[in-house]
Amino acid sequence: MFCFVVHAEESAPENLNWVKNDAPPFYIIRSDGQQGFGDQLQTLIEGALDNYRHNTLHVPLSRLSSSWKSYDPLCFATMIHEAPLSDDYLLSVPNAMYLPHGIITTNAFAESLSVQDDGSVSLESVISEQKTSMGHISGRTYGEKLDDILRRYRHNIEINTRAGSTETKGILTMLSQGRFDFVIDYEFVLNHYAGSDEDADQLRFLPIAETRGSFILGAVGCTNSSEGKKAIQAINKALPDIVKSRSYRRAVAAWLVPVGGEAYYWNKFDDVLKKYLGLPVRPHTTARLPLAGSE
Known part of the structure; x- marks a missing residue:
């Protein structure tokens, strides 16, 4: 059987x-x-x-x-x-x-900003008190608080959008070349770029006062x-x-x-x-x- x-x-x-x-x-x-x-x-x-x-x-x-x-x-x-x-x-x-995100900007533009005692700058002050230009990766958001500030002062900012490959490296390279005043990103993004690009010493990171400590x-x-x-x-x-x-x-x-x-x-x-x-x-x-x- x-x-x-x-x-x-x-x-x-x-x-x-x-x-x-x-x-x-x-x-x-x-x-x-x-x-x-x-x-x-x-x-x-x-x-x-x-x-x-x-x-x-x-x-x-x-x-x-x-x-x-x-x-x-x-x-x-x-x-x-x-x-x-x-x-x-x-x-x-x-x-x-x-x-939180901060402002990554050139040394020259940073010298024109009002820096608070803790080393941060107010994003609202930066973009409301003068015409500025900002680099932006297409599709990128920064959280509700910063996105709201950017929407409210959109008329005062010239947005330079980058899409496609090499998004992050490309936009930081454009910033170091003076194509616009600042980008918004994390400090560790700049730290990585600084280790791989000779122009990175022209850039610095400034915490944003509105989100400092969050x-x-x-x-x-x-x-x-x-x-x-x-x-x-x-x-x-x-x-x-x-x-x-x-x-x-x-x-x-x-x-x-x-x-x-x-x-x-x-x-x-x-x-x-x-x-x-x-x-x-x-x-x-x-x-x-x-x-x-x-x-």
Whole structure:
């Protein structure tokens, strides 16, 4: 008598598309294999979602809004955690914490600005008291507070928009050449550029007074569809273990933590991000945000 054992056929993994743009140090597209923060974060999430077959597309930020439905399900690992700008995508729980944007400008333009005692400048004062020109990566937002200031004084700013490849490096190079007065970005973006471009010593970072001492949360965005919702649910389930992993902390320490402000950053990290994810919080050390330009 023969006995036949029937094995249930394993279901094939589902496809999940990811998008990257050329925006170091979030995503570093070059041949030496160095990974930016977003590259490493995406790799960690992919490793936790082994029921998916992961594909990566290289799409300029200016084309992201038109890509959500075209590549459904599509995810982007480094979005700002705020109310979505459209119904095309959904956001995960927070996955990262960034110190706030500042003004990156030339040394010459910085000398014309009124700098406060803590080293910051008021964005509203800069753009309301004079006609200015600003470099902007197409599709980029800066959080509700700064976006609102920029909208209110739009008539006083000449916007120079850059789209396509090499978005971040290109716009900082244009700034160093005096094509406009300033851009808004993170300090670690300038730090990375300073290590790779000889003209970077012409630029400096000034914290913005309106957001000084605050923070920006990052999240994964995925297509607002049934498949995108399923991906967000899986990502939300995986994020607590990812955020407490050594690999994640190494990536954060390498890119997001300011030199001299380590204790301040990790205290904020515990207060905000870990509580979102239900993770235990370490005892605090006394720390403050260092003054702009301090070691």
